[in-house]
Amino acid sequence: MKKWKVIAGILLFGSLWGFSEVIIGSTIQDVGLPSGAIMTGVFAIFFLVSSRIIYRQPGMQFGIGLVAGGLRLFNPFVGCHLCSAIAIMAEGAIFELIWYRISFDFSELKTTIMQGSMGIISAYTIFVGGYIVTQILTPIADGANFYIENLIVFMPNILARGLIAAVIGGIVLPITILTKKIDITIKDRLYYPTTIGLSILCWFVVIGNWFVA
Amino acid sequence: MGKEKIIPILALIILIIGGTSSAYVYATQIDKETISINGYEYTIDQLFYMGEAKTIETMEGEKTGVSLEDLIPKLGVGCPSCHEYTIMGKEGYQKTVDWDIMKTGVLADIKKVYFPDTAKSFWVGDIVEIEVK
Structure with a gap:
């Protein structure tokens, strides 16, 4: 696959994920639902797995996390923008590590039990991992000190919060794999305008939302 | 042990960890006015x-x-x-x-x-x- 095609894909999926985190995540938070777990279980799993289905390129999900986290930084009015940005970037990297040994044709995940199990593992691990990474890096990035005892005391809570993400991920991943059966082909001459255009739209809305807020 | 066994077992372990942690957090939550x-x-x-x-x-x-x-x-x-x-x-x-x-x-x-x-x-x-x- 052409290098530029993959880069455009990273930009598109990262922008869609970042857009979801900022716009939909804030709405979920406003109604008092556990936005972090829902965003990971639904949107992170959907965008990371579907990009893997479509492009089949190693390293791509790490790049998607970087783009999504970067976009999240542009909306400081929703939740903790620095913590969220770090967590999203970590989630992309952790997903890449977990899926390292899973083949790109998903041959191991033929049954619903395997798909659901992988959804549970992926969502829980990236949520808990992202949470831990952000608890360590946010104080450091913010110029304060990191205290390991603060993390240890809060670990049961982090492990508990991941349960919601795990259950959602166990449902969303099999549904996402179903999209393999949908055949959408975009002609090359339309591919770049579509991906770049949608990405720009996501960034435009998020940054515009920043000025409006 | 193949992936077809390890993956469901890992998922089950994760659900047990999450469930146990939730019970622990609920049981140890401090709720006071002061x-x-x-x-x-x-x-x-x-x-x-x-x-x-x-x-x-x-x-x-x-x-x-x-x-x-x-x-x-x-x-x-x-x-x-x-x-x-x-x-x-x-x-x-x-x-x-x-x-x-x-x-x-x-x-x-x-x-x-x-x-x-x-x-x-x-x-x-x-x-x-x-x-x-």
């Missing part, structure tokens, strides 16, 4: 009576509460700059800050601290204790 500061219990009204009110500008707009710079010395903490302060929420969430950060903050009537120049992760809510170290 805030323990430096070993003594205070209601939020008492703290507001003791300390001066202050409004700070944060990334979420203005926040008003009792000034921690004014309150902490009044609670018997000698040499405030010699200590670090661990602010604990009822769900176990806690953050430790030094005096340079602490003195900029306010404690709002919803038992939440706000600091003007830190990430929101330092804004601990549902505070049950401020430990002076």
Whole structure:
């Protein structure tokens, strides 16, 4: 696959994920639902797995996390923008590590039990991992000190919060794999305008939302 | 053991860890009306009576509460700059800050601290204790 095609894909999926985190995540938070777990279980799993289905390129999900986290930084009015940005970037990297040994044709995940199990593992691990990474890096990035005892005391809570993400991920991943059966082909001459255009739209809305807020 | 066995087993272990942790968090959650500061219990009204009110500008707009710079010395903490302060929420969430950060903050009537120049992760809510170290 052409290098530029993959880069455009990273930009598109990262922008869609970042857009979801900022716009939909804030709405979920406003109604008092556990936005972090829902965003990971639904949107992170959907965008990371579907990009893997479509492009089949190693390293791509790490790049998607970087783009999504970067976009999240542009909306400081929703939740903790620095913590969220770090967590999203970590989630992309952790997903890449977990899926390292899973083949790109998903041959191991033929049954619903395997798909659901992988959804549970992926969502829980990236949520808990992202949470831990952000608890360590946010104080450091913010110029304060990191205290390991603060993390240890809060670990049961982090492990508990991941349960919601795990259950959602166990449902969303099999549904996402179903999209393999949908055949959408975009002609090359339309591919770049579509991906770049949608990405720009996501960034435009998020940054515009920043000025409006 | 092949992936077809390891993956479901790992998923099951994760669900058990998540479920057990949820039960633990629920069982150990501290729910009380007072805030323990430096070993003594205070209601939020008492703290507001003791300390001066202050409004700070944060990334979420203005926040008003009792000034921690004014309150902490009044609670018997000698040499405030010699200590670090661990602010604990009822769900176990806690953050430790030094005096340079602490003195900029306010404690709002919803038992939440706000600091003007830190990430929101330092804004601990549902505070049950401020430990002076």
